[in-house]
Amino acid sequence: MKYVTAGESHGPALLAIVSEVPAGFALTSAAINSELVRRQSGYGRGGRMAIERDEVQVLSGLRFGRTLGSPLALKIDNRDWANWTERMAQEGRPPRDLVLEQHPRPGHADLVGALKTGAQDCRDVLERASARETAARVAAGAVAKAYLAHFGVEIGSYVTRISDVELPAAAIERKNGVFSQTKVEASPVRCPDEEASARMVAAIDAAREAGESLGGWFTITATGLAPGLGGYAEAEQRLTGRIGGALLSIPAIRGVEFGLGFLAGTLPGSQVHDPIICADEAGAFGHITRASNNAGGLEGGMTTGEPLVVHAVMKPIPTLASPLQTIDLKTHEAVEASRERSDVCAVPAAAVVAEAQLALVLASAYQEKFGRDTLADALTAFEAYAARIAVR
Numbered sequence: 001m002k003y004v005t006a007g008e009s010h011g012p013a014l015l016a017i018v019s020e021v022p023a024g025f026a027l028t029s030a031a032i033n034s035e036l037v038r039r040q041s042g043y044g045r046g047g048r049m050a051i052e053r054d055e056v057q058v059l060s061g062l063r064f065g066r067t068l069g070s071p072l073a074l075k076i077d078n079r080d081w082a083n084w085t086e087r088m089a090q091e092g093r094p095p096r097d098l099v100l101e102q103h104p105r106p107g108h109a110d111l112v113g114a115l116k117t118g119a120q121d122c123r124d125v126l127e128r129a130s131a132r133e134t135a136a137r138v139a140a141g142a143v144a145k146a147y148l149a150h151f152g153v154e155i156g157s158y159v160t161r162i163s164d165v166e167l168p169a170a171a172i173e174r175k176n177g178v179f180s181q182t183k184v185e186a187s188p189v190r191c192p193d194e195e196a197s198a199r200m201v202a203a204i205d206a207a208r209e210a211g212e213s214l215g216g217w218f219t220i221t222a223t224g225l226a227p228g229l230g231g232y233a234e235a236e237q238r239l240t241g242r243i244g245g246a247l248l249s250i251p252a253i254r255g256v257e258f259g260l261g262f263l264a265g266t267l268p269g270s271q272v273h274d275p276i277i278c279a280d281e282a283g284a285f286g287h288i289t290r291a292s293n294n295a296g297g298l299e300g301g302m303t304t305g306e307p308l309v310v311h312a313v314m315k316p317i318p319t320l321a322s323p324l325q326t327i328d329l330k331t332h333e334a335v336e337a338s339r340e341r342s343d344v345c346a347v348p349a350a351a352v353v354a355e356a357q358l359a360l361v362l363a364s365a366y367q368e369k370f371g372r373d374t375l376a377d378a379l380t381a382f383e384a385y386a387a388r389i390a391v392r
């Protein structure tokens, strides 16, 4: 499954075109919308999210609730467009009173984007660099999630840190990296621990009060995965790189770790690698399993069949209510950076975007292994594979 998005933050709409979609699986706009709502929520979002009510319109690729095997075109209207029709008009001349954005925000694409493209108005850059675009990614990811559900794959996420407030490490270890999503969804910051959740909310309030912004850490998980997705033989088959790249393509994501992550570099091999054992009880793919999951579900660029556990770090939001110093692009005078209506913290939303990115990579990996054309053929191949490896 591949996707491409289009659309400016304050343009008429966002679009996602999802291609290489298998034929014959059920998809509803309601399923896509519920993912869009999850991305819009989370404590710390700004005024824009109060304006938008993201809803998808499926323009192609679906007939009577089933995918046709042709590209899906997904459209999400921007409600805010009504306030920007002149400043963001597709045609005609700029309005006389148009104020050019010439005070680039540190931490954003504003300056380098304007240098690179020759834009005189940073808005030409920031409209597209804005993470509003991630709504389209989430819509595309919802298609991948609907497909993966047929193979028993469930994807979730939770926040482990907002600035210096952390989900206690012991709580994460107890759950082996995977948390019930019911508790997570009930938290305003996607944190499964009520006490840590409340402290994260307080930290966001304090940041808002101080004109600051916050980043944090989150974890994305996938359970029910077949072993052997991805590949070890060619660089581009390796899921480690594909998942890492997909997550790092999300604006503001600055690092990704798998399982034990960077800690693996501090411990001897005997404390890092997961012993292979034969369990008394057979799982969906047989008796062979692991005594631990420090690898986070990937070995040799392939899924091991253990839960996929991936951690990511998000930098603080670059648009600040108390702006940093920048320069005026015309006069080179020191000025305050522009202020856009902005989130104070978007770590919970970024976790939902990351779920979508992970789903798209995993859906492609299932298609590579079990066939691209139809869900029915892929399920037949999947069952044969599961039966083959289960007898070993």
Ligand SMILES: Cc1cc2nc3c(=O)[nH]c(=O)nc-3n(C[C@H](O)[C@H](O)[C@H](O)COP(=O)(O)O)c2cc1C
Pocket (backbone or CB within 6 Å): 046, 107, 108, 109, 129, 130, 131, 132, 134, 250, 251, 252, 253, 315, 317, 318, 319, 341, 342, 343, 344, 346, 349, 350, 353
């Ligand atoms: C879900 C989400 C929401 C975001 N909201 C904002 C925002 O309201 N204001 C802002 O300045 N940056 C926001 N960002 C971060 C910027 O988009 C990001 O820092 C910027 O595009 C620079 O990209 P880079 O950090 O990859 O260099 C958000 C990011 C995500 C993933």
